[in-house]
Every structure is written in C-alpha cells, then in structure tokens.
Amino acid sequence: xxxxxxxxxxxxxxxxxxxxxxxxxxxxxxxxxxxxxxxxxxxxxxxxxxxxxxxxxxxxxxxxxxxxxxxxxxxxxxxxxxxxxxxxxxxxxxxxxxxxxxxxxxxxxxxxxxxxxxxxxxxxxxxxxxxxxxxxxxxxxxxxxxxxxxxxxxxxxxxxxxxxxxxxxxxxxxxxxxxxxxxxxxxxxxxxxxxxxxxxxxxxxxxxxxxxxxxxxxxxxxxxxxxxxxxxxxxxxxxxxxxxxxxxxxxxxxxxxxxxxxxxxxxxxxxxxxxxxxxxxxxxxxxxxx
Amino acid sequence: xxxxxxxxxxxxxxxxxxxxxxxxxxxxxxxxxxxxxxxxxxxxxxxxxxxxxxxxxxxxxxxxxxxxxxxxxxxxxxxxxxxxxxxxxxxxxxxxxxxxxxxxxxxxxxxxxxxxxxxxxxxxxxxxxxxxxxxxxxxxxxxxxxxxxxxxxxxxxxxxxxxxxxxxxxxxxxxxxxxxxxxxxxxxxxxxxxxxxxxxxxxxxxxxxxxxxxxxxxxxxxxxxxxxxxxxxxxxxxxxxxxxxxxxxxxxxxxxxxxxxxxxxxxxxxxxxxxxxxxxxxxxxxxxxxxxxxxxxxxxxxxxxxxxxxxxxxxxxxxxxxxxxxxxxxxxxxxxxxxxxxxxxxxxxxxxxxxxxxxxxxxxxxx
Numbered sequence: 296x297x298x299x300x301x302x303x304x305x306x307x308x309x310x311x312x313x314x315x316x317x318x319x320x321x322x323x324x325x326x327x328x329x330x331x332x333x334x335x336x337x338x339x340x341x342x343x344x345x346x347x348x349x350x351x352x353x354x355x356x357x358x359x360x361x362x363x364x365x366x367x368x369x370x371x372x373x374x375x376x377x378x379x380x381x382x383x384x385x386x387x388x389x390x391x392x393x394x395x396x397x398x399x400x401x402x403x404x405x406x407x408x409x410x411x412x413x414x415x416x417x418x419x420x421x422x423x424x425x426x427x428x429x430x431x432x433x434x435x436x437x438x439x440x441x442x443x444x445x446x447x448x449x450x451x452x453x454x455x456x457x458x459x460x461x462x463x464x465x466x467x468x469x470x471x472x473x474x475x476x477x478x479x480x481x482x483x484x485x486x487x488x489x490x491x492x493x494x495x496x497x498x499x500x501x502x503x504x505x506x507x508x509x510x511x512x513x514x515x516x517x518x519x520x521x522x523x524x525x526x527x528x529x530x531x532x533x534x535x536x537x538x539x540x541x542x543x544x545x546x547x548x549x550x551x552x553x554x555x556x557x558x559x560x561x562x563x564x565x566x567x568x569x570x571x572x573x574x575x576x577x578x579x580x581x582x583x584x585x
Numbered sequence: 586x587x588x589x590x591x592x593x594x595x596x597x598x599x600x601x602x603x604x605x606x607x608x609x610x611x612x613x614x615x616x617x618x619x620x621x622x623x624x625x626x627x628x629x630x631x632x633x634x635x636x637x638x639x640x641x642x643x644x645x646x647x648x649x650x651x652x653x654x655x656x657x658x659x660x661x662x663x664x665x666x667x668x669x670x671x672x673x674x675x676x677x678x679x680x681x682x683x684x685x686x687x688x689x690x691x692x693x694x695x696x697x698x699x700x701x702x703x704x705x706x707x708x709x710x711x712x713x714x715x716x717x718x719x720x721x722x723x724x725x726x727x728x729x730x731x732x733x734x735x736x737x738x739x740x741x742x743x744x745x746x747x748x749x750x751x752x753x754x755x756x757x758x759x760x761x762x763x764x765x766x767x768x769x770x771x772x773x774x775x776x777x778x779x780x781x782x783x784x785x786x787x788x789x790x791x792x793x794x795x796x797x798x799x800x801x802x803x804x805x806x807x808x809x810x811x812x813x814x815x816x817x818x819x820x821x822x823x824x825x826x827x828x829x830x831x832x833x834x835x836x837x838x839x840x841x842x843x844x845x846x847x848x849x850x851x852x853x854x855x856x857x858x859x860x861x862x863x864x865x866x867x868x869x870x871x872x873x874x875x876x877x878x879x880x881x882x883x884x885x886x887x888x889x890x891x892x893x894x895x896x897x898x899x900x901x902x903x904x905x906x907x908x909x910x911x912x913x914x915x916x917x918x919x920x921x922x923x924x925x926x927x928x929x930x931x932x933x934x935x936x937x938x939x940x941x942x943x944x945x946x947x948x949x950x951x952x
Contacts, residue, residue, distance in 0.1 A: 450820070479659040479660060
C-alpha cells in the first residue's frame with residue numbers, strides 16, 4: 296500500500312496558514328513545486344514492516360574473515376522515499392541556483408532521466424538545498440532503509456567464507472557481478488519497472504548513494520557485533536549489487552578496484568523525514584482541508 | 586563522400602599499376618604440402634603444434650577486410666573501425682620457421698576504401714604492402730617465407746597519411762613464427778604452454794564535439810579529418826585490449842587453472858606499452874618477441890615497443906581474479922587497458938596468507 300503525496304497541495308496549505316510563523320522565508324519560493332519543471336517529486340510511503348538485511352561492510356571473527364550476518368530489521372514507522380531517482384533537470388535547478396555542482400557535460404538534462412555521475416557530496420548538497428526550498432527534511436536513505444524500500448529488488452550479497460581458500464569468494468563475487476548486462480546508458484524513468492512498494496527503477500543501471508559508511512565489524516561466535524569501525528570516506532551504494540565507493544567519486548566506472556565490476560552510474564533518491572514538524576503540520580492541514 | 590572515395594580509389598589505382606609486375610607468379614612451383622588454417626578471433630589462437638616434426642609447408646590464411654561502426658566503451662562511444670576479419674586486432678597467425686605463409690587478402694565491395702597489409706615478419710616490398718593494395722571488390726594473394734622466428738606485427742599501410750589512420754582504426758594484428766623445435770629457455774630447455782592468448786592493445790583517437798562529447802560518424806571517410814587532428818596531439822582517448830573497454834573482463838575474462846602455463850602474446854602496432862600481471866609474473870619473457878634471443882626470466886613488468894609484439898609465459902600458482910594491465914595505470918584504469926584472468930584451483934597458503942585480518946590498531950602500551 297503506498298500513498299503519493301502531492302507536494303503542491305501541501306505547500307498551498309502551508310502558505311495559507313503557516314505564513315505568520317517563522318517559516319515565512321522559505322515560502323518566498325511558494326511557486327517552487329519540488330521539481331525543476333514544475334513537476335513534483337513523487338513520494339511513496341512504504342508501510343511499516345520487516346526486512347531480511349544482509350549487513351553491509353566487512354566482517355571478522357577471531358582475526359579471520361567472516362561472512363556477513365543476515366539480520367531481521369523492523370521499521371516501526373512508514374518510510375517516505377522518492378518514487379524515482381532525482382532527475383537531471385531537478386538537479387539542474389539546484390545548479391542554476393548556484394548551490395549544486397554542475398553535472399558532467401555528457402549527462403543529458405531531462406525531466407525523465409536520472410541525475411547521474413554525482414558524488415555522495417553532490418547528493419547531500421542537493422538534499423540540503425531541496426530541504427531549504429521545501430521546508431521538508433530530505434536526506435539520503437541509510438542502507439537498511441534502501442534495502443527495506445527496495446524489497447524484492449534488494450540483492451542479498453552474502454557469500455560463504457572458506458578459511459582455506461580466499462580466492463573462492465573473490466571468484467564467486469566476480470562471477471555474480473559480471474553476470475549482469477552492462478548497458479550503462481541511463482534510460483527514461485520507468486524503464487526498469489516498479490517494485491512492490493511503488494519505487495521505480497531500482498537495480499537498473501543507476502546505483503544509488505546511501506548514507507551508510509563502510510564499516511568493519513568484529514563478530515563474536517554468535518554472529519553479534521562486538522565492535523565496529525566506520526570509514527565514512529567510503530559509502531555504500533546500492534543497485535544490482537552492493538558496492539562501496541569513495542564519497543568524492545562521480546563516475547565509478549573507472550574508479551573501482553583493479554578486478555571488481557564497478558557500478559555503471561551513480562545517482563540517488565532521497566528519503567523525506569516524517570518527523571519534521573512542518574511536514575507533519577502540512578499533512579495535518581492537508582487532511583483537515585480535504 | 587563520393588568525391589573522397591573517388592580520390593582514394595584513384596590513388597589506389599596508381600599504386601596498383603606500380604605493383605603489377607610482381608603479382609603473376611603461380612603458387613604451384615613449390616613442391617610443398619599445403620595446409621589451410623581457419624583463423625579465430627582474438628583473444629583466442631587457432632590450434633597449432635608448438636614443435637613440429639613435419640617439414641615446411643605452405644600455410645594458407647584468408648584475411649577479409651571489414652569496415653564497420655562499433656561501440657568501444659560502456660558509455661556507447663562509437664568508432665569507425667577498419668578490421669581484418671572483423672576483429673580489433675586482427676587474428677593471430679601461427680606458423681613455423683621455414684613455412685611459407687600464403688595470405689589471401691579480400692576487400693569486399695561493401696567497403697569504401699583500398700587496403701593492403703604489411704607483415705613485419707616478411708622480407709621485401711614494404712612487408713608485402715606494395716604487392717597487396719586492393720580496392721573494394723578486389724582480392725590479392727601474397728606468399729612470404731617465414732625466415733625469422735618470433736612474434737611480429739602486421740598492419741594495413743596504404744600510403745601516406747592513410748597508414749597511421751588505418752592502423753589506429755583497427756587494422757593491425759600479429760604473426761607468430763615458432764622455431765620448428767618449439768620454444769626454449771635459451772639454454773636448451775623446452776618452454777611449453779597449455780594455453781595461448783593473443784592480446785592486441787590499441788590506442789584510439791575519438792574526436793569530441795564543441796561540448797566535449799565524443800562524436801559519431803556514418804563512415805570512415807567522414808571521420809577522417811577530425812580524427813587526424815586528435816591523432817596528431819598523440820593523446821589517445823582510449824587505450825584498449827581487443828577493440829573495446831572491457832573486451833576481456835567480466836563474462837569475457839580470460840581463464841586458466843592453477844598449474845597451467847599460459848602464453849601471452851601482446852601486440853601494440855603504434856605505441857609503447859608495459860604489460861604487467863597484477864599478482865603474477867612473467868616466467869619467460871621475450872620482450873622484443875624474437876625467439877632467437879634467450880627470454881628474460883621472472884619479470885614484473887615488460888616493455889612492448891610500439892610496432893612490435895612481445896611474448897611471455899606464466900604458470901599460474903594461485904587461484905583468484907588477476908588483472909592484466911599496461912602499467913601506465915592511468916591508461917589501464919581510465920582509458921581501458923585492463924584484462925582480467927579468472928584462475929581456478931587450490932589456494933597455496935605457503936605463498937600467501939592473511940596472518941591477521943584487518944582490525945583496529947591497538948592502543949599504545951604505556952610503561
């Protein structure tokens with residue numbers, strides 16, 4: 296079950312009733328409707344639920360490589376997340392505002408094409424710009440949230456560890472990742488289908504940034520984490536397979552390891568925080584009026 | 586386009602007139618057995634004897650020229666390729682010292698330009714280039730004697746500015762002339778291989794439009810002027826193995842098993858290169874590719890001079906994924922010159938082991 300919120304309506308409500316409040320400055324952009332061309336960034340709401348989540352990062356047990364644990368994660372509140380990846384024209388509006396860094400000249404600017412070849416920093420800059428513009432709070436999803444929203448499109452990258460032969464794991468991973476079709480040209484929104492939660496184009500040829508840092512975990516015998524160390528210069532990206540990319544890389548095709556299979560394109564979609572008081576107010580007012 | 590093609594054809598006609606006297610000899614005057622070999626596309630090599638007890642033969646090959654538009658990277662950049670037998674590089678031809686190599690060069694009428702072939706392994710007539718210029722719709726047969734052992738470049742060389750352009754457009758390949766008794770380490774010990782791969786490295790020069798995007802053309806002729814401008818700057822836009830970025834990675838990664846010896850034949854018809862097998866070595870390396878010289882042993886990186894072909898053997902000792910690159914790593918990673926080996930077998934802890942997995946640096950001990 297998903298609900299598409301109409302930002303436009305929400306704004307009209309806020310503009311009419313919340314004007315005298317401290318939020319007035321952000322309403323100077325009352326004509327702004329979330330998208331660059333007057334289109335709205337559709338949000339889907341994923342109902343509270345569970346996900347079987349293969350934890351991201353690297354794992355050791357007793358000083359040896361260990362397999363990543365599979366954990367059940369519960370989301371007690373619904374998750375509001377963009378239906379599509381942020382489009383290149385939406386991103387361009389932030390560039391035109393003098394805030395975001397311009398896209399590479401090879402990226403075509405269109406309302407129905409994803410913004411690709413963006414770094415983790417670019418994605419965050421866009422999120423804060425959009426939050427300012429809208430008065431909502433937008434941010435990158437965590438890897439857990441991405442997995443939850445992606446549902447059946449989330450690829451479990453668990454691999455067994457053979458203590459006697461590390462090469463088996465490398466070869467298995469290489470074969471899995473190189474099995475995919477490598478057509479890297481970004482396509483129009485919807486080309487890669489919609490999942491059961493209403494999110495479009497998951498696990499197509501655009502990998503999506505998350506806010507999750509590359510983390511090394513020490514596990515005990517029961518598979519529980521004893522300690523962990525995060526390297527936040529490298530973030531988890533999600534798509535056809537999970538990958539770890541340095542945060543300032545815009546194009547991972549040439550930035551991967553010598554023998555990995557890198558993501559075709561780096562893009563992103565954002566989560567809208569439901570806890571924001573103003574969005575709560577807007578929703579309340581919206582419901583009250585309709 | 587028609588005018589340009591007309592000009593190219595008349596240049597070819599003039600060259601053919603000069604070449605006419607030497608082309609009439611029949612091939613039956615040699616009382617030698619004939620063997621017809623079907624060539625295979627790189628990175629593979631046609632079946633061949635490493636050492637032979639048979640006497641010299643006339644080995645027949647056919648090279649059919651194909652001009653075609655291809656995609657050379659994962660961004661979809663297109664390229665007006667000119668090819669021998671449809672692949673970049675052209676196929677590797679393997680013969681033995683003393684054999685006669687008889688090559689039929691076919692230029693189908695569907696092509697737009699005259700072409701020829703210069704064999705670095707052949708003697709005389711600019712490597713055969715003067716005797717092999719064929720217009721679209723023509724074919725020619727050339728025979729040369731394999732008098733020197735080693736790995737050698739062949740390439741199209743149709744005169745003047747056409748030469749570098751045809752070569753960097755894909756018209757290059759390699760010949761391997763093996764000693765009749767097979768390869769040795771230079772001290773009499775045979776060097777044998779279980780598999781052979783042919784890696785053809787190529788520098789490419791794709792023009793960009795005013796916005797910086799790679800341009801696409803409908804025919805080789807239309808791409809010519811812009812391409813030459815890029816070529817003259819000597820800075821390739823792509824440096825690739827076997828015709829495109831990623832041609833030898835992923836599903837097309839080269840394969841081997843632990844304990845197998847692989848022969849790697851590496852050509853670069855135009856520009857220098859530095860092959861390096863990450864995590865492995867070169868056991869026996871004929872850096873200049875000429876088997877009358879003893880191979881170097883135990884190398885980390887070797888050098889391929891532009892316009893030559895090197896050969897190296899390596900016995901894989903450890904399973905895993907290896908990268909075979911040119912160790913100008915900018916060219917390997919950013920421009921495309923990376924191949925992968927997928928090697929299966931049993932891990933050898935004695936050669937390498939992770940004594941302790943990564944963990945936090947322990948706090949410094951006080952006192």
